[in-house]
Amino acid sequence: MKVIVPCCGRSTRYPMDVPKWMLPAHDGRPMLALALHGLAVASADIVVTILAEHEARHGVANGIREALGDVRVVRLEEPTASQAETVARTLEILALDEPFLVKDSDNTFRLDDLDRGHNFVCVDSLNHHDLINPRNKSYVQVDHQDVVINIREKVVVSDLFSVGGYFFTSPAAFLAHYERLAASRAPWSQECYISDVIGAMILEGIPFKARRIEGYQDWGTVQDWRRAMLGRKTCFVLLDGYLFERGSRFFRPRFEEAVPRPGAVVAMTNLVEHGHTVIYLSIRPAQLARLTERQIRDAGLPPAQVVYDCPVSAWALLTAPHPTLPFHTCEALELDPDDPHLEAKIRGEA
Numbered sequence: 001m002k003v004i005v006p007c008c009g010r011s012t013r014y015p016m017d018v019p020k021w022m023l024p025a026h027d028g029r030p031m032l033a034l035a036l037h038g039l040a041v042a043s044a045d046i047v048v049t050i051l052a053e054h055e056a057r058h059g060v061a062n063g064i065r066e067a068l069g070d071v072r073v074v075r076l077e078e079p080t081a082s083q084a085e086t087v088a089r090t091l092e093i094l095a096l097d098e099p100f101l102v103k104d105s106d107n108t109f110r111l112d113d114l115d116r117g118h119n120f121v122c123v124d125s126l127n128h129h130d131l132i133n134p135r136n137k138s139y140v141q142v143d144h145q146d147v148v149i150n151i152r153e154k155v156v157v158s159d160l161f162s163v164g165g166y167f168f169t170s171p172a173a174f175l176a177h178y179e180r181l182a183a184s185r186a187p188w189s190q191e192c193y194i195s196d197v198i199g200a201m202i203l204e205g206i207p208f209k210a211r212r213i214e215g216y217q218d219w220g221t222v223q224d225w226r227r228a229m230l231g232r233k234t235c236f237v238l239l240d241g242y243l244f245e246r247g248s249r250f251f252r253p254r255f256e257e258a259v260p261r262p263g264a265v266v267a268m269t270n271l272v273e274h275g276h277t278v279i280y281l282s283i284r285p286a287q288l289a290r291l292t293e294r295q296i297r298d299a300g301l302p303p304a305q306v307v308y309d310c311p312v313s314a315w316a317l318l319t320a321p322h323p324t325l326p327f328h329t330c331e332a333l334e335l336d337p338d339d340p341h342l343e344a345k346i347r348g349e350a
Helices: 031-036 052-058 060-068 083-094 171-184 194-203 222-230 262-273 286-299 342-346
Strands: 002-006 046-051 072-076 100-103 107-110 120-125 138-142 148-153 160-168 209-212 214-218 234-238 277-281
Touching (some): 002 031, 002 083, 031 060, 031 107, 046 060, 046 083, 060 072, 072 083, 083 100, 083 171, 083 194, 107 160, 160 171, 160 209, 234 262, 262 277, 262 342
Parallel strands (some): 002 046, 120 209
Antiparallel strands (some): 100 160, 107 214, 120 160, 138 148, 138 160
16 A cells, blocks of 8 residues: 655645755644654655756755655656646556555544555545635545545535545546546636546445544645644743852852742743743853752643753844745744733643
């Protein structure tokens, strides 16, 4: 079984120079890596289809392998008219004769046990989400056994929408139905969607089931990606005078006597539990690293990197704007560590 990830789109809903699947996530890996991390699949069974122009401009093939491991990269010389065509061309180049899952590159979800021995569409319910744009999804209707009886592109026929995962047991069947649709489609008509191929197969009696997934996140537009990136912050937090009372190397209270501030400790712990990153800054010399790490642990603070020997001065964080980072990249907050609304203010919610 293979997982095919088409990455040949022009990313027209992302106003930047690089394909959206190349955009860096919080850990520096590309969006493509996040799109696949919820699937139980070996890297050797992943196929990523790219455009020759992206390889020439960005050297993406090697980068994809560095991010994902020993994956197969298929290169197309010319852009395709649709995701369905990209999949068809990929199947032809690979001469694939085993089941495959088509996975979108701009979302993520969790799914185990991929090869069930039957065709399926990965779905989720609109009732599970508040920020889903219902106009850019395909929708399925199912019977009492979750057999798909109807699939429509951009038409809300039920609460179940496709999350961009489509499993086919037969590459030959996919190719036959795609080629038939492509041959009969007028030049001025809309693109041929994967859902169109599935609909044609269902009409000929080839069954598909709906598989409900978990953990769905969508980055179909730059607004979605911006929202996801802003959902996690990196907080550079002063140890001395903020998380602990301000200590000194020379006078009391000395660093080893400094006590933690309970409200600030709770706020930092909650931030990390919600997926944010904390980096501690300290005016202490690096020679006190062992003492400091013990104090952090004893105070119940989350373990994190500590930057020592920070000078006593006004601090400024300098960053540069970049089109791949669609948000203001830094801000400075000077907050009372005993403020009862500390955590909400750090998260920008108060």
